[in-house]
Amino acid sequence: MQSYNFLEQNNQRIALMGMSGVGKTTLSNLLPRNEWFHYSIDYRIGTRYLHEEITDLVKIEAMKSPALAKLLRNNSIFIAPNVTFDNLSAISMFIGMVGALDKGGLPLDEFLARLQAHRTAEIKSMEDTKTFINRATNVYGYPNFICDFSGSVCELDAPDVIQSVADECLLVYLKATDSMMSTLIERAQKYPKPLYYQADFLHNAIKNYCEEQSLSSWAEINPDHFAVWVFPHLVEHRIVRYDAIAAKHGITLSAEDTLNITSAEEFLNLIHTTLQKKEGK
Known part of the structure; x- marks a missing residue:
């Protein structure tokens, strides 16, 4: 982690x-876009490194319609995912969920392959951070840079990749309190969505789930459940x-402490104060 007077930095x-x-996106949006270049790893994943894969999945669905299939084959229509900073549904669609095919699930091998593709895309997007810092400064003239x-x-x-970003940026970890965590879990369980899992974690989770639900294999899993x-x-x-990661490379902010922040100045002051405390100043 870099040691400096954060508020006195020009960049x-x-x-x-x-x-x-x-609240990462909410805080990012407080930083004025005429002064801060906003770089989203998820956006980069969806618009650069998984763009073709996502587009192909959408086209496969469209090809199930004879009318759309005809238009696609003669280039009469154009189909592409609309990934934005605030809408990452297309990436979630690509990842999918493991489970019974008749319930919308994916075969385990295919799900693992998609997870690996996402991991590769995420690493490449993080490796692009320095390039975008240089572009933000040298091409667009932005004095400041925020990466989500x-x-x-x-x-x-991938410790080397995280280190490479930490060499360029101050890593700020927004840590949910216990009460917030309960809310996040409740929300995620009410509106389940595809997520990234490490292979070892996934295999163990499937094993435990199948034992608990008296299922013989992943092929019987209800993906939403x-x-x-x-x-x-x-x-x-x-x-x-x-x-x-935060202990080694950056600082930790209580996400609850950021809930009432309404301006960039308040956010940056909180970062500065936290840095001073960590450095014993």
Whole structure:
């Protein structure tokens, strides 16, 4: 982690880290876009490194319609995912969920392949951070830079990649309090969505789930029910990893302390104060 007087820096660079729903995007949006270049790892994944794969999946669905299939074959229509900073549904669609095919699930091997493709895309997107810092400064003239990590950054097991970003940016971890965590889990269980899992974690989770539900294999899993069941276990798995990254490379902010922040000045002052405390000043 870099040691400096944060508020006196002419070129402030931040990388926000934390679970989905803790407020990373909300805080990022407080930083004025005429002064801050906003770089989203998830957006980069969806628009660069998984763009073709996502597009192909959408086209496969469209080809099931004879009318659309005819238009696609003669290039009469154009289909592409609309990935934005605030809408990452297309990436979730690509990842999918493991489970019974007749319930919308994916075969285990295919699901693992998609997870690996996402991991590769996420690593490449993080490696692009320095390039975008240089573009922000030299091409667009932005004095400051904010990077919004994907929620699965703690799962990558790619310390060199995280180090490379930490060499350029201050890593700021938004840590959910116990009460917030309960809300996040409740929300995720009410509205389950595809998520990234490490292979070892996934295999163990499937084994435990099948034993608990008296199922013989992944092929009998209800994917939506599994997503609800596994989320608290995933949270427990990730917290330790987030804490370790923050302790080595950056600072930790209580996500609850950021809930009432309404301006960039308040946000940056909180970062500065936390840095001073960590450095014993």
